[in-house]
Amino acid sequence: xxxxxxxxxxxxSPYGYFASHRIDGLAEKFGREAIWKPVMLGAIMKETGxxxxxxxxxxxEYSRHDWERLGRQMEVPWVMPDPFPIxxxxxxxxxxxxDDKDRDQARLFAKSAFATYFGEGRDITAAETxxxxxxxxxVKRDDLLTAVQDPAIKERLKRETTEAIEKGVFGSPYFIVxxxxxxxSDRLWMVRKWMAGQRx
Amino acid sequence: xxxxxxxxxxxxSPYGYFASHRIDGLAEKFGREAIWKPVMLGAIMKETGxxxxxxxxxxxEYSRHDWERLGRQMEVPWVMPDPFPIxxxxxxxxxxxxDDKDRDQARLFAKSAFATYFGEGRDITAAETxxxxxxxxxVKRDDLLTAVQDPAIKERLKRETTEAIEKGVFGSPYFIVxxxxxxxSDRLWMVRKWMAGQRx
Numbered sequence: 001x002x003x004x005x006x007x008x009x010x011x012x013s014p015y016g017y018f019a020s021h022r023i024d025g026l027a028e029k030f031g032r033e034a035i036w037k038p039v040m041l042g043a044i045m046k047e048t049g050x051x052x053x054x055x056x057x058x059x060x061e062y063s064r065h066d067w068e069r070l071g072r073q074m075e076v077p078w079v080m081p082d083p084f085p086i087x088x089x090x091x092x093x094x095x096x097x098x099d100d101k102d103r104d105q106a107r108l109f110a111k112s113a114f115a116t117y118f119g120e121g122r123d124i125t126a127a128e129t130x131x132x133x134x135x136x137x138x139v140k141r142d143d144l145l146t147a148v149q150d151p152a153i154k155e156r157l158k159r160e161t162t163e164a165i166e167k168g169v170f171g172s173p174y175f176i177v178x179x180x181x182x183x184x185s186d187r188l189w190m191v192r193k194w195m196a197g198q199r200x
Numbered sequence: 201x202x203x204x205x206x207x208x209x210x211x212x213s214p215y216g217y218f219a220s221h222r223i224d225g226l227a228e229k230f231g232r233e234a235i236w237k238p239v240m241l242g243a244i245m246k247e248t249g250x251x252x253x254x255x256x257x258x259x260x261e262y263s264r265h266d267w268e269r270l271g272r273q274m275e276v277p278w279v280m281p282d283p284f285p286i287x288x289x290x291x292x293x294x295x296x297x298x299d300d301k302d303r304d305q306a307r308l309f310a311k312s313a314f315a316t317y318f319g320e321g322r323d324i325t326a327a328e329t330x331x332x333x334x335x336x337x338x339v340k341r342d343d344l345l346t347a348v349q350d351p352a353i354k355e356r357l358k359r360e361t362t363e364a365i366e367k368g369v370f371g372s373p374y375f376i377v378x379x380x381x382x383x384x385s386d387r388l389w390m391v392r393k394w395m396a397g398q399r400x
Contacts, residue, residue: 047257048256048259049251049256049257049259050256050259051249056248056250057249058247058248058368059248059249059250059370059371062370062381062383065381069400073390073400168258168261168262170258170262181262181265183259183262183266184386186384186386186387190273200269200272200273
């Protein structure tokens with residue numbers, strides 16, 4: 001079995017978006033697979049007493065500037081979406097529904113959802129929009145629209161979020177390598193060292 | 201006049217402590233001088249709605265683990281101090297009092313204060329302790345104890361903190377290079393690029 005690195009994120013998390021451009025390449029470099037895990041950051045923040053960055057005075061303004069700056073630095077498309085943040089239930093449910101059938105397809109969908117929201121600035125809250133995103137991946141609209149209302153899929157996302165909280169996840173992105181947790185896209189250097197066996 | 205990089209921190213900030221081990225070397229590499237600016241993070245957090253990390257559930261536990269891990273990784277002495285966090289008024293006032301007379305001496309004092317609190321775990325709240333820290337630098341105890349009660353020095357620290365808030369400082373450490381702000385010890389790589397002229 002391939003070793004993994006767990007990648008927790010919310011589709012509405014800018015730093016999750018930036019990390020999503022790096023995590024697969026980084027994992028592959030060390031013969032690992034990145035396991036993508038969208039979670040409901042709102043539920044996690046309720047548990048841990050955090051507030052979305054953009055609701056915080058000064059820090060929120062800094063963050064907006066930082067996201068633009070990071071986009072330019074990483075040469076990753078960046079458009080500050082409006083509305084922001086959003087509830088990403090539909091996208092996250094669609095992800096797990098696809099993931100159970102085909103992990104690669106789910107990952108492509110996730111990248112496309114991120115690109116639509118943060119690369120184009122298009123609101124991805126609505127299930128109809130999520131269906132638009134999945135369609136080019138040969139996912140039938142009706143199947144997806146039914147799936148995101150399926151009680152089992154709803155329950156699945158809740159469970160993934162609860163399990164993430166139990167593992168100590170409190171923000172997005174959050175990475176776990178062999179039980180060791182790392183918070184933030186700024187800590188990919190440490191994730192890399194950990195995967196390389198440099199553990200201190 | 202030498203170009204500078206402003207280094208804002210609170211003596212009670214672990215990430216400020218870690219950054220303090222890097223900022224001078226980094227600045228010198230680009231022919232700049234790091235200008236150390238202790239501020240009252242408590243006052244800043246009141247303004248910006250933040251709470252100390254260690255008071256936040258889950259995130260607080262992560263932080264404690266992260267500080268230990270960073271200490272080992274950076275090979276910097278680390279003892280989780282108790283009490284933590286503390287009010288660092290006396291240390292910050294002593295710093296500005298020394299800084300007006302001799303910038304190098306003030307910086308040595310700052311390093312020693314950080315080392316006492318985070319390297320040895322000794323509480324540096326009391327002015328008497330701050331006097332102990334300054335004594336090996338040929339600073340007379342009585343002079344220091346008088347200075348930290350001087351209304352002008354008290355006012356100075358308030359003004360520095362207010363000015364920091366006006367410049368957008370909302371956490372510790374925070375760096376400003378030619379007007380561009382960077383938050384966090386994890387962003388020294390970006391501070392470096394900015395000083396190297398790689399601005400995007």
